Amino acid sequence: MADSNAPKPSSSVKLVLLGEAAVGKSSLVLRFVNNDFQENKEPTIGAAFLTQKCNLPTRTIKFEIWDTAGQERFASLAPMYYRNAQAALVVYDLTKPTSLIKAKHWVAELQRQASPGIVIALVGNKLDLTNDSESGQAESEGADGEESGDARKISTEEAKTYAEEEGLLFFETSAKTGHNVSEVFTAIANAIPETSLKSTRGPGASSAVNRGGDEQRVNLNGPREAAKEGCAC
């Protein structure tokens, strides 16, 4: 999917990853960009930047991915990274209930502070640690992780309901096995409204943007109508 076909129109999309520490943000990116997985990935300091192309039938999207640090105290740096982002991946760890709470905080922060049209995807990672990893996630609903071997603590239903309420894309993934990873990015690519795609970020387009980082327009629209066709659930 990383091949680019010359004739198709190409546009770049700024995407930011947010979520609690060690939920696998960097691993998701690494899987998406290099189709690779590292057991002990160094923690991200500040943020890491990577790019990857995503081919859609009609166009090519070049993701500029900002992978942020997850530790709580780095949160105050986040506005620097989600500034002007058109898409956000808010990641939680299926096996850690606190990480979903943190994810909800991020969603609220983005809805209030980020660019108005931002497309947000909620991603539950580490599906490989749950029982439904082999069987696929179809039957995963209501799984409560009590049985041995199943570390799942957040049911698909719970997260999905929340995602629907807030108008988010929703996926459960495993960066380790690669399950659902590229689907997330494809869905986001599809969900980006055509209108917000400028060919590439040009100097003119962005010069008007205040550099303050904290002074973005406030989005009062609440949960937006996000395109749902990419949702694989």
Added chain:
Amino acid sequence: MFNNLSSFVQKAQSAAQQLIDPMQGLNLTNSDRHPSKASLFQNQFRLPSSQTPLYEIPAELTIPPSNVTQGDKERDRGWHYAGKLHLSEFYMCFSTTPTSFTQSASPSSAAAFTGQTHGAGPSGNGFTFPLCAIRKVERLNTQSLQFALAITTWNGISQESVKDKDAQKDKKDFREQRITIQLAGSRPACERFCDGLKKGLRNAVGSVGKYKKVISECYSEYLLRPEDKKNMNPPDAGLGMIFRYPGDPKKLRDRAKMRLWAEYLRDNGRNATLIRQPTFHKLIRVGLPNRLRGEIWELTSGSLYLRLENPTLYVDTLAKFEGKESLAIDEIEKDLNRSLPEYPGFQSEDGISRLRRVLTAYSWVNPDVGYCQAMNIVVAALLIYMSETQAFFLLSALCDRLVPGYYSSTMYGTLLDQKVFEALVEKTMPILWEHLVKSDVQLSVVSLPWFLSLYINSMPLVFAFRVLDVFFVEGPKVLFQVGLAILRINGEELLDAADDGAFISVLKSYFSRLDESAHPKSENPKLRAINRFQELMVVAFKEFSGVTHSTIQDLRLKNKDAVLNNIENFAKRTAIRNLGPDSKLLSPEELGALYDRFYGILYERQQRDHIIQEQLARTKASRARATETYPEHHNHGIEKGRVGLGPSTSLMDYDAFREFLASVSKWAISDAPAASPRRDVSEKDRGSYFGSFRRSEPNLLSPWGGNPEPADHEFMQRLFRRWDVDSSSTLTLQNVVTGFAHIKGKRDIMGTITYFFELYDDDGDGRVDREGILRISEALLFLSRRGLEGSLSNSASTPTPNGLSESSSSSLTPPIGGTINERFLGSVSAFIRRCFEYADPDHPNNQTTNEGTSPSNTDEPAGDNNSAFAIGDDEDEEEDLLAFEGPTDSPKPEKKKPELGDTIPPALGKPDTDNEARRAVSKAQSEKANAALDPSNPLHITLPTFRMVVLADELLEQFFESSFPTSLHLIDGLASTNQSTSSLTTFSNMGFGRTSGAPPPVPQAGMAGAGRSLRGVLDNIVTDASRVAAEVRRRMEEAQRELEKNAVPGQRDEEEEEEEDVQGLRPTGYGGDPERRSVRSSDRDLLDGADAGAGAAKNPEGQSQLNVDANGVQDARPRTSSSATQRIVEFEG
């Protein structure tokens, strides 16, 4: 919108705060702008914060010619350096840089600096000797000079070698370190210095053992050992000794460097006794040899001195907290396997557990910082070159001094330095900067990791360590210089990069080719041999030599506020959003204001505390040593409290809570004038927080700063306890928000009533006892003593359908405000009465006895008390109450007035005159009395009763519905309404003008006595409305006792002539007032035996008092009694 508003509010508020507290505007930057001389001194010599400059004197240092092995003619003559010699408690330091830290010196002469490190670290030539490293000091007899000292150190003399028989043999190739210093000051100055030195040396003798132990862990001790003793185990020089040091030692020319260092150390002393000469800085610039790296880092960063100060801190900390858990530990655990994972040492359990221990120990000694990602990488890097203990102290030096705030919980230091870096780029590379702005590339996303992990993650390790070598000696400016050089070298390519991605990839590829030749195509082989890293160093330190410590300090100062504001806005936004469902009951504006106020108060309090502490220290210091002392101690704490700097506290204790309430509610402001004795008492009660001190510096050092002194009322304590849900004796923002949300959020009278009731339901059993009822009424008076707010219907009582109220409305509907207060007092007293009337006894069994004996039950069998509160009855009660209300309501006072007129005067007259005696008597009597009638006889009201009683009174109802919730001014605070100082006057003014408009008092003979006796009470009451309640209560107790006494049939007979009041009361309660009687009989089902009767009976008394008090507060004294009288008369008429 919310943002704008809240920031506006914040601004307005902070402006207001500045007006209130003159310190507020200054203190943020105070320490930055005028760093104390002690801190400059500590910085220059990298000394622990315990050290202050005590003496300084111009001096000339002579280092004798070095080893015989040195054939150099130049060296044979030795070296001479002119400079200044400084003495602190535990150190003697010499530097050639012209710096002065004496008290008389201007701060600029201490800060102005020309040395290589520009004040950021040990600069110029000289030494920093711990006094315990000095073996002896001799005064030399020279003719030409007044004072010359020869200083011999323990350099090279290890513990073993002293005992060793072979010591003599060693002497052959060992020369003791002996330097001479000529003091150039005036004779007295020299003598003073020498005296100080003598004293210091004497104190240091005890530390020699500690010193020897500490330096025995330095690799240099091993390195410089004679060859025949090298069989001993070398000290721990990091994981590199086991897992090899990064890089190719050949390429690094490690052996050659080691040789040069060995030579230098032999000539100039090692570790703590090292003397800095120009070669020292040069040797550092070319890169340290692997095995000495840790030790030199430790020395140049000053962490060696921290270790010397408390050598066992690391081990002790680990032992102390063994097995304990914390959030930091969880976070550390997550990162252990991902810290320099490519280095073999961190693929082993040994390396990982060292890392774990160092990070954990640090998180314990500095819980404010705890653990921050990137520390794992830095510490992992340190551990390659040094022992755990050394790394632990070096991490402290980093966090506290070298990169302050980088790893704090808000990372403000990191963000600040990014702003500083951007400013420097803009200044030094304007074209590049413009390009960055135009292409919307945010520089800090690239540069932040450079600073945060000290380049360790950005460059190949070998080069990152070279940067660290210089960084530790020259200070944080090195990080900036290197960063600027990176951009300068890649300038052209960066100008072609149009977005973040391109920008980053340019730099990435640059870092990966640092070891390549910088000039691969050059004809000149020497030039070709220079690699890109060397080029980087040259550009950094030559081209950007203008970037000095003070440049950076200035820029930090300039950007600090903006950065902190940004962080605080973010923190506020996040905190408010995460406050949970209760917070939804409040408006965003209210939440924002609450947040600001909460942290504003904590911040202010810390500032005040700090100033006070400083004052204390100063006084102490000046007492201790009268001259040549520097009072300032370490200033690290000065800025604590500001949210942006990391929440040094986010917990509010009770005192802070009081202050908080006083900023939003009139009633929470103390009535005591600033200097009143009462305040001193309360101050002492609180544990001499500020001691006698406050008195000497009245304004600044007032524990409340410029803010009004908060009251301390039982109600506030209850509120605090109620909000303190986890009983931690402190409130979090969440607690406070929840607390307010429950009062203000619902705006529902039932909720507020319930809330109030629960406040006083101590054991949560749904009952409030006698004590509680009295306390509630006290609280009501307390809360209303400055007048009521909110929507109160002016005519609260008028609509009641009886003429009585009209006529007795006495004051002829005096203007609203005044009477409301007045009426409220009445309402409260009616409240008390009704509570007692409708209270349940705790033990139904008692009831029968009560009834039997209770005078109140004479006309009716008691019936079933418990069922009295059945729902069905409520309606009846309501009706009764209303009927009852008519006369009582605003005229509630009046209702009683007849009684007052008839009976109270004697009753009142007595208590005032021979109170004590009476009390004693009545107590004895009540003890004799039937147990059931004892005032301690348990009795309680339930929530429905409470609700009913409240709702029965329009004013009380309004109080709960609107006045109490509105009295908390969350958003605008009291800024506008603040009448703290004059509030009492306001209260008294409020009514007076009005009552004075009332018809002229009709003097009544019968009342004269009452008036006079009341006056005594009023004297006490006028200053403090809340005492009214206490007084009321006391009276009521007394009355009750009397009553009970009467109630006992036997007692009625045995008559005491003297106790007129008893007689007076009897008719009041049960016979004197027909109206009351009828009420009582209509309510008889509710009557509760003696208790209720007693309550009812004493109420008149209490009420009348209240009434009078209200007037009294409003009026000058003479008037008081008469106006009360007047009403009574009216009523009677």
